[in-house]
Amino acid sequence: MTLTSEEQQPAPANGGGRFLDVRDLKVHFPTDDGLVKSVDGLSFHVERGRTLGIVGESGSGKSVTSLSVMGLHKRGAAKISGEILVDGQDVVASSDEEVRRMRGKRMAMIFQDPLSAMHPYYTVGDQIIEAYRIHNDVSKKKARTHAIEMLDRVGIPEPDRRVDAYPHQYSGGMRQRAMIAMALSCDPDLLIADEPTTALDVTVQAQILDLIRDLQREFNSAVIIITHDLGVVAELADDILVMYAGRSVEYGTAEQIFNEPEHPYTWGLLGSMPRFDRERSTRLLPIQGSPPSLINVPEGCPFHPRCRFEQNTRGLAKRERPELVDTGRGHFVACHMSQAQRQQIWRDEIKPKL
Amino acid sequence: MTATQTTGEHGPGSNPDGSLLSVSGLVKHFPIRQGLLQRQVAAVQAVDGVNFTVRKGETLSLVGESGCGKSTTGRLLTRLEEPTAGTIMFEGRDITHLRDGQMRPLRRDVQMIFQDPYSSLNPRHTVGKIVGAPFKLQHVEPEGGVKKAVQELLELVGLSPEHYNRYPHEFSGGQRQRIGIARTLALKPKLIVADEPVSALDVSIQAQVVNLLEDLQEELDLTYIFIAHDLSVVRHVSDRVAVMYLGKIVELADRETLYDRPMHPYTVALMSAVPVPDTKRRHERERIRLEGDVPSPINPPPACRFHTRCWKAQDKCRNEEPPLVELLPGHQVACHFPENAPQPTAEASTSAG
Amino acid sequence: MVAYLIRRLLATIGLLFVVSVITFSIFFLVPKWAGATPDSMATRYVGRTATADVVHQTAVRLGFTDPFYVQYADWAKGLVAGRDFDMGTSIEHCPAPCLGYSFITAQPVLPDLLDRFTVTFSLAIGAAVIWVTAGISIGVLSALKRGSLVDRFSMVIALAGVSMPIFWTGLIALSFFSYRWGITAVGGAYTPFTQNPALWAWDLMLPWVTLALLFSAQYARLTRAGMLETMNEDYIRTARAKGLRERTVVTKHGLRGALTPLLTIFGLDFGLLIGGAVLTESAFGLNGLGKYAVDGIRANDLPKILGVTLFAALFVVIANLIVDLLYAVVDPRVRTK
Structure with missing residues (x-):
């Protein structure tokens, strides 16, 4: 099973209290076709002032995880177990009303597509004012001043004029800035960014990533950035969690994940990306096959049907699910191969070809 | 069949310089109509004077951000859109304004791969029917029958021949893109225009499809026009790269030249904006950050279209449009003040040496 | 905005024109194809006992003897400019927009x-x-x-x-x-x-x-x-x-x-x-x-x-x-x- 005891918790931290502490989270959706195990035993934590990157492909459960932290799953539709402690308060065990009060104030979220994530019929200003007034008992006028300040802070030119514009009158990058202004309007302690730059152009993406980094420094909040793009994570994250089929397969500091990754899936992700910063390789090294269905997650290690090194485990990977184990220095890996073996494969086979 | 002969399979059609396709002065404006009489009041200047040639067997990439006109260019080349002006020559033949009937034989030679593997396949047709459709449309009877040909195509793109009777929804995104590619290959095209063929796919699947496209190119002697926004993927697949901005090509060069010594400030900025999966680079980067978004192609800035976001812009850039000129052999740039440029006086010696 | 409203207004007028022409046609052309004459159509409005002369007068008064397009033009003129009606005993003016008088009750519509x-x-x-x-x-x-x-x-x-x-x-x-x-x-x-x-x-x-x-x-x-x-x-x-x-x-x-x-x-x-x-x-x-x-x-x-x-x-x-x-x-x- 997964880690529950304190010492076993991944701790690539700078000490201090864990602002967000997720323990053995399971999110299952009963459907007509069967039980969809979107998240199946996930543990991680984030401190204030730190950024956690959650990386995975579609269907890995990364977005479901973020919605659970926000308490946005309908209780009837999803079966959630485990603990999600936000500054000590458990989101899973709290009532709907308690979680609602936390949303926006303790934790806020920005989404992938800012055009569809903002209401088309209300002005950007109205939507920020609304967010601010939920948690702050102030007059509309005061809230408006605050909204203009926020827009100015996220780099919207002429904020006192743009505050009255509608989302469709903004450009893509400006919309995402406005989204960020809205999310930060109540000064949340935890900011979750779900693919915040996927819908944006490269040059705009760079601006938004810079903005998130600057704001985090300024507000000293904990940040979770969810993405499929390892490049984006490398830009922002202090720690990285690699998800596969609703589970964590590797968890460590950004340096550990990029410089000495130990899970074959992480290798696969790195090998699949054409590297902009290296000599052009003649061939990419893809992962064979496709991600599994979450209704029929493969027995044993969920990655084994796609793993090139599966035979190294002598069939163990087919039978038994590997646990996420600390290799020492707070670097957690869920793989049946021995650490020595993994390090050797990385050094001799994978790294030279990247 | 008679029309195909006129295109010339090997004979007079092939150009002496080895170019398969050449485009000059290509323009596409989408009119915006307004008012009582629905007069044209403005136009989306999607593509505005584009020149390039594609050599046989190479991969030329069109790269740029949204609104740069790369996809429209692709649709013009395959004649899914009617060009407003300019000429498109394919194998020495002017295909700019061919009518549908005249285009038909040409469709065998020029094919397109689309971004979205979900919406480009008819969900009610079996894989066999989808991949075999081009044979029917072109009235081609392949040797050994359609079914055998389709099964061979499926194998070629890494699917199992047994998938013949299955439906698209039974496949994953990557497999669907393979089905799309198989259909594209059915009539053994010479040129394939691939519009963002991997950007809807997961990272691990992207690599599979990129590798497949490369293998097919080698095996079938294909020429690709690869349209994408991802500079890393473009670098991996291309022989030459054209960078587009607001309907114009701002820089065109060999892959290595372009990525090692980009000359146009926009290209430089674009490359420095690409996030790199390496934490070490985080601290040593010297970034060029462009401000704002790409302006609207309805009312693009005058003269050099990039001047509103360019840190090097001077009065000249606001008043005079820089032409796309060859500053080094094979390296065309449209900029008054290029980066990494050879000294104007030493230009001759640089290019000679 | 103004251009838009004008365009909509023109479209509305066009539509009303088409609707009225169709209604007119159904009323006049269909019986005509079925073999009806102006007089036989007028019988419906005078009763069975009326003489052929009265019937014919009625047909003339109601305009049935005119060609189709003249009848339509008369009606349309009434709508735009008003029109005078021969009520048999007197001439009545029906100001625009005039939708005519009922054939039966002789009341303005x-x-x-x-x-x-x-x-x-x-x-x-x-x-x-x-x-x-x-x-x-x-x-x-x-x-x-x-x-x-x-x-x-x-x-x-x-x-x-x-x-x-x-x-x-x-x-x-x-x-x-x-x-x-x-x-x-x-x-x-x-x-x-x-x-x-x-x-x-x-x-x-x-x-x-x-x-x-x-x-x-x-x-x-x-x-x-x-x-x-x-x-x-x-x-x-x-x-x-x-x-x-x-x-x-x-x-x-x-x-x-x-x-x-x-x-x-x-x-x-x-x-x-x-x-x-x-x-x-x-x-x-x-x-x-x-x-x-x-x-x-x-x-x-x-x-x-x-x-x-x-x-x-x-x-x-x-x-x-x-x-x-x-x-x-x-x-x-x-x-x-």
Whole structure:
């Protein structure tokens, strides 16, 4: 099973209290076709002032995880177990009303597509004012001043004029800035960014990533950035969690994940990306096959049907699910191969070809 | 069949310089109509004077951000859109304004791969029917029958021949893109225009499809026009790269030249904006950050279209449009003040040496 | 904006022209193809005992002896500029917009129409208020409690409401509420709003509810579908992520998105209804436009038929125009285009 005891918790931290502490989270959706195990035993934590990157492909459960932290799953539709402690308060065990009060104030979220994530019929200003007034008992006028300040802070030119514009009158990058202004309007302690730059152009993406980094420094909040793009994570994250089929397969500091990754899936992700910063390789090294269905997650290690090194485990990977184990220095890996073996494969086979 | 002969399979059609396709002065404006009489009041200047040639067997990439006109260019080349002006020559033949009937034989030679593997396949047709459709449309009877040909195509793109009777929804995104590619290959095209063929796919699947496209190119002697926004993927697949901005090509060069010594400030900025999966680079980067978004192609800035976001812009850039000129052999740039440029006086010696 | 309105106005005139030409053609050309002469057509308006001479005079007076296009031009001229009528004994001037005189009663059509219109409008407006309120609330409730007993029950009722013909429900309602139990006014009762608003509402209550039953069923289904779709939008998730109360999420963010498409349908329904709620009016014996049209058709009274047809078409067009303008108010994306 997964880690529950304190010492076993991944701790690539700078000490201090864990602002967000997720323990053995399971999110299952009963459907007509069967039980969809979107998240199946996930543990991680984030401190204030730190950024956690959650990386995975579609269907890995990364977005479901973020919605659970926000308490946005309908209780009837999803079966959630485990603990999600936000500054000590458990989101899973709290009532709907308690979680609602936390949303926006303790934790806020920005989404992938800012055009569809903002209401088309209300002005950007109205939507920020609304967010601010939920948690702050102030007059509309005061809230408006605050909204203009926020827009100015996220780099919207002429904020006192743009505050009255509608989302469709903004450009893509400006919309995402406005989204960020809205999310930060109540000064949340935890900011979750779900693919915040996927819908944006490269040059705009760079601006938004810079903005998130600057704001985090300024507000000293904990940040979770969810993405499929390892490049984006490398830009922002202090720690990285690699998800596969609703589970964590590797968890460590950004340096550990990029410089000495130990899970074959992480290798696969790195090998699949054409590297902009290296000599052009003649061939990419893809992962064979496709991600599994979450209704029929493969027995044993969920990655084994796609793993090139599966035979190294002598069939163990087919039978038994590997646990996420600390290799020492707070670097957690869920793989049946021995650490020595993994390090050797990385050094001799994978790294030279990247 | 008679029309195909006129295109010339090997004979007079092939150009002496080895170019398969050449485009000059290509323009596409989408009119915006307004008012009582629905007069044209403005136009989306999607593509505005584009020149390039594609050599046989190479991969030329069109790269740029949204609104740069790369996809429209692709649709013009395959004649899914009617060009407003300019000429498109394919194998020495002017295909700019061919009518549908005249285009038909040409469709065998020029094919397109689309971004979205979900919406480009008819969900009610079996894989066999989808991949075999081009044979029917072109009235081609392949040797050994359609079914055998389709099964061979499926194998070629890494699917199992047994998938013949299955439906698209039974496949994953990557497999669907393979089905799309198989259909594209059915009539053994010479040129394939691939519009963002991997950007809807997961990272691990992207690599599979990129590798497949490369293998097919080698095996079938294909020429690709690869349209994408991802500079890393473009670098991996291309022989030459054209960078587009607001309907114009701002820089065109060999892959290595372009990525090692980009000359146009926009290209430089674009490359420095690409996030790199390496934490070490985080601290040593010297970034060029462009401000704002790409302006609207309805009312693009005058003269050099990039001047509103360019840190090097001077009065000249606001008043005079820089032409796309060859500053080094094979390296065309449209900029008054290029980066990494050879000294104007030493230009001759640089290019000679 | 001005250009847009002018374009819509021109389109409206074009439409009214086409509608009137078609109505005219049906009235004149079809009998002609069937072998009718001007005189044989005129017999319908003079009685069987009239002499051939009288019949012919009538045919001339009504213009039947003129070619088709001349008759149409005369009628159209009346509409635009007014027209003089030979009433046999005297010449009467009918000022523009003149819809002509009834062939049967020799009364001008327009005042009659306006009179009938108030009845139909009263019927439509009251029913609309009821069906919009009821339909939307039931729809929202169903959507939010999707799959619950409330949802299933109301959707069954909605299906029944849509399926039952109005003349049937109308008669059933009348026989019970009005005649057996005496709770509501009797059939055919109508008091103008200007005379006594309370009595006006009392008299129309049963027709309103009956008519609303039909529409609210349909609106409940549409609202439910729209609501289900809207509540899955990204912006709803954003609203929740801000920490908004669920009630605010539903009313402020959800409903606004879900109801906009309903506007179009409402415009059409209301416009059509004003053109004449034929079945409801006959079931409850109300002297509205619908009944006027039926009377006109029964008596082959062309000016009446033409008048009602144009009136109805005009209202559908106006209702649509209002809807389109309202769209710009509701949806800022439409406004800037």
